[in-house]
Amino acid sequence: MPSGANSECAICGKTSRETRPLKLKRCSGCRTRIYCDIDCQRVDWPSHKVTCKKKWHDKHRKCDDQSLHEGRLELITWTLPGLDVGWANVYLNEVDDLKHKFEVEFGGDEEKFFEYWPQGFRWTCCGLDGAITYGCDHHGTGKKPCTCDFCRMGQPLPDSIYKEVDPARHGLELPRGPDPRSFHAGHAALASQMRPLFGLP
Structure with missing residues (x-):
């Protein structure tokens, strides 16, 4: 994971401990926004796409x-x-x-x-x-x-x-x-x- 102990899904707030054995996923564009699954990522995309860009x-x-x-x-x-x-x-x-x-x-x-x-x-x-x-x-x-x-x-x-x-x-x-x-x-x-x-x- 790219972040510390407080890593959690940007939409539902699930942590890496709660999603085991599955891992939290990063946005493939900016690599910083974190999601528990594709559904949460889709929900977030309309607002996130405004700030999603290469770093x-x-x-x-x-x-x-x-x-x-x-x-x-x-x-x-x-x-x-x-x-x-x-x-x-x-x-x-x-x-x-x-x-x-x-x-x-x-x-x-x-x-x-x-x-x-x-x-x-x-x-x-x-x-x-x-x-x-x-x-x-x-x-x-x-x-x-x-x-x-x-x-x-x-x-x-x-x-x-x-x-x-x-x-x-x-x-x-x-x-x-x-x-x-x-x-x-x-x-x-x-x-x-x-x-x-x-x-x-």
């Missing part, structure tokens, strides 16, 4: 591994307790300068600011920051299989990753995986050998 971040959806982000790019505007980073994912002592640059030099234009500072944004489908281009770690919520190492190994995310406090994942209701469509014996063997060599969990 500036659509051209950034494609990842280096050919997967696609299905969420949206969102400017990080929060500070988490215990972390030394805040607005736009920068150190607290740099926030005022960068915010001033965003407002004055870029006129508050998020698209232009993204080109300058992609790590200040996060993808709502996977909680990866905008500077990471290697894939969408959605762990089973995307249209196509997740391409992360853990899903390919058939393993859920370890606590060290899943429970890590991270500005880009804050507030998102992300699954732990694994995506049952992703397991690949060859990738699993390679990842299990290579990750420890690079000090990865």
Whole structure:
């Protein structure tokens, strides 16, 4: 899903928990409006079609591994307790300068600011920051299989990753995986050998 714990159908208000085992669906045009089924989408279309359009971040959806982000790019505007980073994912002592640059030099234009500072944004489908281009770690919520190492190994995310406090994942209701469509014996063997060599969990 592209959104957090309060994801619900735009018409009837059903949440992802209420629609299980079926998943909430996104509008294929703007990728932000959410529905529980086609009937609710049809009811909403007469009013939604006025605002439904491609978003500036659509051209950034494609990842280096050919997967696609299905969420949206969102400017990080929060500070988490215990972390030394805040607005736009920068150190607290740099926030005022960068915010001033965003407002004055870029006129508050998020698209232009993204080109300058992609790590200040996060993808709502996977909680990866905008500077990471290697894939969408959605762990089973995307249209196509997740391409992360853990899903390919058939393993859920370890606590060290899943429970890590991270500005880009804050507030998102992300699954732990694994995506049952992703397991690949060859990738699993390679990842299990290579990750420890690079000090990865």
